[in-house]
Amino acid sequence: MRHVIIRQFGQPDALTVEPFVAPEPGNRDVMIEVAASGVNFPDLVIRLGIYPESPALPYVPGYEVAGRVVQVGKDVTDFVPGDRVFATIDGGGYATHVVCPSHQLFKMPDAMSDDEASVIATSYLTAWLSVDRLASVRAGETVAVHSAGGGVGLAALQLCLARGARVIAIATESKHARLTFIGADACIDPAKENLAERLRELTGGRGADVILDSTGGKSYQQSYESLGLLGRLVLLGGAGVINEAGASPLQLVRFWHPAMRVEPIALMTANKSISGLHLPALWSRYEICVAGIYEILALYESGQVMPMIDSIFALDDAAEAHRYIHARRNFGKVILRP
Structure with missing residues (x-):
């Protein structure tokens, strides 16, 4: 062994x-x-x-x-x-x-x-908890997915499409053709385009209904500002500043403690919500996680996720x-x- x-x-x-x-x-x-x-x-x-x-x-x-x-x-x-x-x-x-x-x-x-x-047990369950329990994605809604070419991102894209949602994939340009082939309605490369402006443009000025953000740092604020009325932002991680060698102290501060200027009263008047997900802690709610696994398996057997x-x-x-x-x-x- x-x-x-x-x-x-x-x-x-x-x-x-x-x-x-x-x-x-x-x-x-x-x-x-x-x-x-x-x-x-x-x-x-x-x-x-x-x-x-x-x-x-x-x-x-x-x-x-x-x-x-x-x-x-x-x-x-x-x-x-x-x-x-x-x-x-x-x-x-x-x-x-x-x-x-x-x-x-x-x-x-x-x-x-x-x-x-x-x-299945980590990537797809993370995506399911985000899409189902936190964002409650519905048919016809517009969902923007950060790191859409990664394991969790692709899982979220497939789960949203299975619910009849429209997906805007956020990823490097080299991945856009494949994301479009899978079913993304549009793609954004945040390194080459202004994320908030492009999301507003793609949603006719309304803003996205749901944004799943695993990038972190300043991306959190941009995602929040890109939500429409009753928009839901789900924070999944902060992969944006981590590289092979790690990160500088300043980068770590931005990684774990990014500045988000959101006052409670402003959150209420904007009709938006912010939630976060950390999967390891959620296995204490075993019944929820198991329900997610079985729904994912059913979608797999029906051919809606792969x-x-x-x-x-x-x-x-x-x-x-x-x-x-x-x-x-x-x-x-x-x-x-x-």
Whole structure:
């Protein structure tokens, strides 16, 4: 058995592969032989040591895995060895094997690949919680999605289209043709266009109904100003200032504490709302997350969503996978295969 471990915070080379012995499953636990692990942006921020809730070292990153059950605890009745499953876990996914509580597992649809399944429990659930629970996207509404070519962004785009919404994709110009092909109504490159002005233009001056913002910094203020009446802004992260080497102290201040000039009375009179999402804390509301997973699976089986895999890296190449994401090269998810 092998896993990728962080023993000191730093650049991608801080990720090293080491042998380990997985613990025996507890009475209600399951051991999974991992076929694919999703790589998520928080993994990169944790590696840099600048995550708000950075775990103690040494630490094995990875929140989502897919594979097959190889061992179950004596009180587990819902799964048997050989079952194809995916799981959400509290770290440890960059590994050949993981042990996790059985209630964190879900069986894959027969048609779903291991690669597709490995991105459901974090990327698609994050998108579903944003679209369904926080933004309550409805048919006919206009939704602007930041980082639309990333894993969460593409998931959100597909979920919004499934609800009959119009999607404006915010991404680098090199990704626009593919986003339009998938179904985006229009695209904006924020590095080349004024985001607020372009959103107003594309919505006939009304402003967007919903904006999902994972960029952070000054983008939050621009997104808020681009909302129309009853507009909803969902804050998902702050990937805009983080690079392979990390960020300067000033950048970190802008990353975690961007200035948003929103007074409560102004929020009320503007008829707008702002909400935030941090998925790890939401698993305490297990019933909500499970409902989201099952709705996503139903949409997958009906053909309305399709997890998009950009690149597959070997476990030994986890550092290269992180560099690839830092360079903003991916269109869809990056995964690791043991």
